[in-house]
Amino acid sequence: MLDTYQNLILPDLRQMVAEGDSHGVTEFCRVVHPVVMGEMLEQLSDAEVWQVLDHAELDQRVEIFENINLRRQTELVETLDSGRLSELLENMSSDDRVDLLTRMPSGRREDVLRMIAQAERNDIRRLLSYDENSAGSLMTTEYASLPADITVRDALNRLREQAPNSETIYYVYILGDHRCLEGLVTLRELILARPDAVVSEIMQRDVVRLYVTDQRENVAQELARYDLIAMPIVDAENRLVGIVTHDDALDVVQEEATEDAYLQSAVQPLDDLYQDSPMLTILWKRGVWLLFLSFVALLTAKVLDHYRIATESGHLADQAPPDLTTLILLFLPLVMASGGNAGSQSATLFIRMLALSPTDSLNSPPVVSRRVQMRELAIATMLGSALATLDFLVAWLVLDKSPAEAGAIATTVFAVVLFGTCAGTAFPLLFRRLGMDPALMSNPLIAALVDVLGVVFFYEIAMFLL
């Protein structure tokens, strides 16, 4: 429901920026939810974004900036002077700023790090050092911690001091010597305990924890398994080095599901959302697998030819040259695989895009969706051309087909790739509009349609060209 709201207020914000109404912008940033602000700013130009953020108070500026997607964040800081950038980074939460710094060119990163205070800089450098698939890469170091030997009253007072610098104060970690993790006490337990009870009496000692080197999927799985708000992450000496909060775990689950769906349909995972990724990136991440799979399919043609010659040599030995039926037989698997694979890729990309988009925002601005559909068509044209060229050359030069025959194969491949992509794009959108699940048997259904239409295309094109 905030999405329609967002469409209503974005023009107001644009107008304020255009008129230079700095007081209005400041007030706007204070009142509107930072998540909504972040999403709105993604739709403005770099200059407009900075005009808005410069007029927001520091706290709001940081929170709004954190809610802009990482790709836009990276673009936005490219032109920002190092002084303002370091101020922003110093105030960002420790996990978000490391994500941004990881994306920046290393020269720029070093420039900016030099301007950041020593303690913060050490924290950043340590977080930057963890493998991107490890628990360490998800952590924030802003957790609340207490010693075990103080009273509940003191604990609550100390917690109030730590609150501004803690991502959550609902889980408080009890640390011993050398910051070793000894226990956990929840804010709920603190609130319910007698004020003069000692923390060590009420704390949980058997705390679920993971190692900084554990896989990031594990963090999400274990957090889900134990229904935790945050998972403590320790090093090999059981020293607490950070926590992963429930919201970051939820993001991991969604990212992993997307990655698996992509991989399963032979799309190399994208760093950003599909709709935010540059076209060349998508082209590369799909094309590389399609080309590989085409080589395997061409192998099928080789195998088919081997068997055909072996079986026909008896009764049809001298009936050369091979007829249309043979050509179709040899290359139909290639045609079907090309169309089916390209279609599955499109379907998967659209299904995951729909699964991750807030429902309202997709219904309301169909313009975005049309732009994405058009881009998909352009991608299909380019992928189809690349595959057709490859198949033409292999059929002509390697498999000794005539240029006309190779041309028929290539044209058919181009046609089915285009058709498969259109079907892969249309089915999820259609099913969704009908109130059904966009994922409904998309891959086999597209493959089946490509199979039937592939035959029709192949014969019609071959009869026309030969």
Added chain:
Amino acid sequence: MLDTYQNLILPDLRQMVAEGDSHGVTEFCRVVHPVVMGEMLEQLSDAEVWQVLDHAELDQRVEIFENINLRRQTELVETLDSGRLSELLENMSSDDRVDLLTRMPSGRREDVLRMIAQAERNDIRRLLSYDENSAGSLMTTEYASLPADITVRDALNRLREQAPNSETIYYVYILGDHRCLEGLVTLRELILARPDAVVSEIMQRDVVRLYVTDQRENVAQELARYDLIAMPIVDAENRLVGIVTHDDALDVVQEEATEDAYLQSAVQPLDDLYQDSPMLTILWKRGVWLLFLSFVALLTAKVLDHYRIATESGHLADQAPPDLTTLILLFLPLVMASGGNAGSQSATLFIRMLALSPTDSLNSPPVVSRRVQMRELAIATMLGSALATLDFLVAWLVLDKSPAEAGAIATTVFAVVLFGTCAGTAFPLLFRRLGMDPALMSNPLIAALVDVLGVVFFYEIAMFLL
């Protein structure tokens, strides 16, 4: 790390139960994490489970029971007398007990409901009435709420009273007349506020909320978008009717990802985890789509035949009967589609099973995994037989092939379904063992292998039989 621990202590628990050491069992239930207890009990017989639970204190009994998977819960309560069942239900959290009641036969449900106190019963009936895909079906009614006009000091005192019956007290909803949702105050804000401040001064008024009729995916999406611990759910009159907590939203995201992956590979979604689902259920949920897709593939044979006759009539008119090449041409798409689809189903089921299993528990007891692999092989044999029978009958009776030809087609289909399933099972497990993502291009890779081997199988079998 708790998984290896679990394997170490399960024999102890079994021994205590066998020896009737009730004191030991009670202590065990108090000390071991209820999540671990729940998972351990899933491996015991019904009688053993009740021996353990009967000796646990009520609080622990309920919490452990809630952590047993829903399918086992349903089995366990089948033989439980209504008195003990109603006691259990009265103490379970409101969302968990409704999930269980939904699964029970309606006669039994009514019997038990009659024994539950009026207020609880009304709560249950209302929650039972929501559509299973709606936000309402995910809700718990155990939320913390306060009026707006009390001081922070009073608020904290009232919250202490509500804590035992609230799923979370970190978000406190501020309700006006008729329980209308007017605001939100977090426990963090309450802790940081002056004790004599009035709640209405510090509360957030622009609260993100969803309607009870909204789709359940939306709840998870919006909760992820705003990084919330719980999402308030209101009715059409803006009255607060429940909340959905972060852990339930995480479950929804995983369930939806699984559902989409299944649908995309033409497996009708399962109610339980793959490894927990009965074999007949899996057989049905896969077979129904495979049969449908086979009909489409048989259509391809029809279309191919139409074109073959049209193009050959010129120069090969009287060359009857159609040769081996023609037979292969007509039915190769069917062979490839059958093997590819069956293989994709297996791969998807295994990939999601791996994605949802805690990493440790899969590495440690490979026995489970072997049982599941064997079952998958049995399923493949049955699906292959069903498809082969269908294809034999259609090829023989509808498409006028000789019994030998139809037999060659059917045998090949059986072989590729078996091969596709084995590949679909083996690749995710192999990739995972190699430290790669189990999802790695499984579907197109399996399809490509099935394509090549389908040709080999088809020719070899046809040459043998004809």
